[in-house]
Amino acid sequence: MPLAKATAEEITTRAARYPSKQSAIIPALWAVQHEQGYVTKEAMGEIAQILALPPSLIEATASFYSMFLTRPEGRHDVVICINAPCMLRGADEMTAYLGQQLGVRDGQTTKDGAITWHSTIECLGACGGAPMMQVDHHFEENLTPERIDAIIQRLRTEPAPHGAKPEKAAAPARPRAKRTQT
Amino acid sequence: MGLKPVLTKDFHTENLEQLAVYERTGGYGGFKKALEMQPDELVELVKKSGLRGRGGAGFPTGNKWSFLPKGVYPRYLVCNADESEPGCFKDRYLIEKSPHQVLEGILIASYAIGCNLAFIYIRGEYLPQHEALEAAIEEARQAGYLGKNVLGKGYEIDVILHRGAGAYICGEETALLTSLEGYRGEPRLKPPFPAIKGLYGKPTVVNNVETVANLPHIVINGADWFGAMGTPTGKGTRVWCMSGHVNRPGNYELENGTPIRELIEEHGGGVWKNRKLKAFQPGGASMMVLLPEHLDVGLDFDAIQKAGSLAGAGAMVVMDDTTCMVDAARRYVKFFHHESCGKCTPCREGTFWMSNIFDRFEAGEAKATDVDLLLDIGYSIDGRSFCPLGDASTWFPRSVIKFFRDEFLEHVSEKGCPFKRTAQEAVA
Numbered sequence: 001m002p003l004a005k006a007t008a009e010e011i012t013t014r015a016a017r018y019p020s021k022q023s024a025i026i027p028a029l030w031a032v033q034h035e036q037g038y039v040t041k042e043a044m045g046e047i048a049q050i051l052a053l054p055p056s057l058i059e060a061t062a063s064f065y066s067m068f069l070t071r072p073e074g075r076h077d078v079v080i081c082i083n084a085p086c087m088l089r090g091a092d093e094m095t096a097y098l099g100q101q102l103g104v105r106d107g108q109t110t111k112d113g114a115i116t117w118h119s120t121i122e123c124l125g126a127c128g129g130a131p132m133m134q135v136d137h138h139f140e141e142n143l144t145p146e147r148i149d150a151i152i153q154r155l156r157t158e159p160a161p162h163g164a165k166p167e168k169a170a171a172p173a174r175p176r177a178k179r180t181q182t
Numbered sequence: 183m184g185l186k187p188v189l190t191k192d193f194h195t196e197n198l199e200q201l202a203v204y205e206r207t208g209g210y211g212g213f214k215k216a217l218e219m220q221p222d223e224l225v226e227l228v229k230k231s232g233l234r235g236r237g238g239a240g241f242p243t244g245n246k247w248s249f250l251p252k253g254v255y256p257r258y259l260v261c262n263a264d265e266s267e268p269g270c271f272k273d274r275y276l277i278e279k280s281p282h283q284v285l286e287g288i289l290i291a292s293y294a295i296g297c298n299l300a301f302i303y304i305r306g307e308y309l310p311q312h313e314a315l316e317a318a319i320e321e322a323r324q325a326g327y328l329g330k331n332v333l334g335k336g337y338e339i340d341v342i343l344h345r346g347a348g349a350y351i352c353g354e355e356t357a358l359l360t361s362l363e364g365y366r367g368e369p370r371l372k373p374p375f376p377a378i379k380g381l382y383g384k385p386t387v388v389n390n391v392e393t394v395a396n397l398p399h400i401v402i403n404g405a406d407w408f409g410a411m412g413t414p415t416g417k418g419t420r421v422w423c424m425s426g427h428v429n430r431p432g433n434y435e436l437e438n439g440t441p442i443r444e445l446i447e448e449h450g451g452g453v454w455k456n457r458k459l460k461a462f463q464p465g466g467a468s469m470m471v472l473l474p475e476h477l478d479v480g481l482d483f484d485a486i487q488k489a490g491s492l493a494g495a496g497a498m499v500v501m502d503d504t505t506c507m508v509d510a511a512r513r514y515v516k517f518f519h520h521e522s523c524g525k526c527t528p529c530r531e532g533t534f535w536m537s538n539i540f541d542r543f544e545a546g547e548a549k550a551t552d553v554d555l556l557l558d559i560g561y562s563i564d565g566r567s568f569c570p571l572g573d574a575s576t577w578f579p580r581s582v583i584k585f586f587r588d589e590f591l592e593h594v595s596e597k598g599c600p601f602k603r604t605a606q607e608a609v610a
Contacts, residue, residue: 019382061364065347128432
């Protein structure tokens with residue numbers, strides 16, 4: 001899928017602001033993910049062309065950062081923290097409950113393609129509202145089973161935040177490789 | 183001592199994130215005043231104030247600025263908003279509530295060091311905060327605080343907001359710069375320090391969000407006013423991020439030197455569920471655990487260091503007497519393993535093995551000798567890693583072994599976690 005003209009233009013504009021066009025790699029990857037929902041090898045090739053940089057450089061950078069997705073996921077992204085400060089306030093119980101309600105394992109997408117969820121050991125910066133999760137990068141704090149129910153119900157019908165993610169994502173068979181599970 | 187809102191004093195004001203409201207609280211007065219001063223005067227002012235970096239290391243900010251070599255341009259200011267230390271959520275709070283305060287601080291610092299292009303490196307997970315800063319930068323540009331000729335004073339400054347994409351290591355200043363240049367976020371050898379050779383090989387200052395947020399207040403009220411708060415070596419206030427087993431977790435801005443007891447018992451409302459305090463951890467995931475006997479230590483870089491831990495990035499994780507210290511340490515070790523960039527062997531391999539051994543303890547498969555094996559791996563990582571991430575991965579687990587060795591041995595003799603068993607028995 002070739003990049004939309006607006007995305008290509010955004011990358012060019014962005015690159016012009018930095019003293020070095022290479023600094024625009026991460027912003028470019030964000031622009032692509034924003035448009036297409038994930039970053040393909042082809043898209044990285046296009047970024048390389050726009051920035052006149054070797055494709056290997058784009059791939060080297062993209063593969064370092066855990067937030068760039070390499071395959072389609074659900075319309076909504078749910079990430080629940082299981083690091084120590086969240087654990088102290090019941091994150092393990094909430095994680096088990098979330099998995100149970102969604103009916104798919106950590107790292108997988110629900111059958112209706114609405115939600116991809118995973119637990120993360122990477123602190124998300126809301127320890128004061130633990131247990132917490134991020135829904136499409138927005139904070140949901142002080143989780144209880146009731147709150148999780150309400151959030152899931154909302155996400156089942158809500159469109160994707162950017163309206164760009166594929167309507168029905170292929171349910172991936174394996175959990176996301178980069179995440180650590182306890 | 184006690185609550186002393188300086189950065190957070192106007193946080194109850196509605197719509198403070200809007201420029202007009204921020205200006206009504208005196209906002210951008212510091213920057214306007216700074217523009218009337220010579221850049222060198224500003225550096226001296228901040229030096230005299232005694233402000234120390236709030237990102238973790240506590241290095242004096244004014245000194246950091248004065249290391250920039252004379253006559254070498256361009257030079258850059260980078261605001262480190264890559265807050266990722268488990269237990270810390272103050273930068274997020276400062277940005278969310280008052281993005282203009284952070285931006286004003288960046289403008290003051292930029293002017294002081296003679297920089298015309300500043301960057302904010304914000305972690306990828308902070309999307310709403312990214313949007314708040316983006317809006318603030320746009321508003322400030324419209325109002326003439328950013329641009330080719332700021333407020334008609336002939337000073338040029340632009341600010342680029344750069345979003346990270348999930349890597350704890352990028353909070354380390356040299357890894358942050360490498361990441362900002364578009365590469366994998368791996369740390370660089372120091373020296374040369376960023377002040378000499380930083381972003382794009384040019385002189386660069388990296389300052390934390392909370393550090394720059396202090397600047398407008400120091401410029402307006404003076405170095406003596408700032409120096410009157412806190413302790414002789416820890417001036418001013420700090421925003422402490424309290425989490426874990428307290429009744430009222432959250433951010434509390436306290437004068438430096440306030441006893442830890444006051445933070446936990448008074449502001450946090452004490453340990454929850456009427457339980458007893460077992461341990462607490464200042465600073466964040468990296469820092470050593472402290473015990474109830476340390477409650478009267480002051481919240482201050484030097485006092486906490488003297489007590490055997492570090493103030494780090496201002497976290498306060500409270501643990502009650504039902505906490506499994508082995509599991510707490512296991513989470514942090516898994517975190518460091520996950521976040522190790524892989525550049526150096528001690529950190530990459532060491533955190534992997536520590537993580538495996540901790541899993542053995544929780545699964546009831548560990549041997550008594552595994553405790554010393556953990557210490558042995560710890561010594562092989564600490565001081566032998568390329569950057570502080572590796573070193574710091576060992577501090578909390580080693581301190582937990584020092585104070586709670588029995589708990590590790592109980593995991594061995596009971597073939598599993600004794601705390602989980604107690605919890606299950608209580609339910610049954």
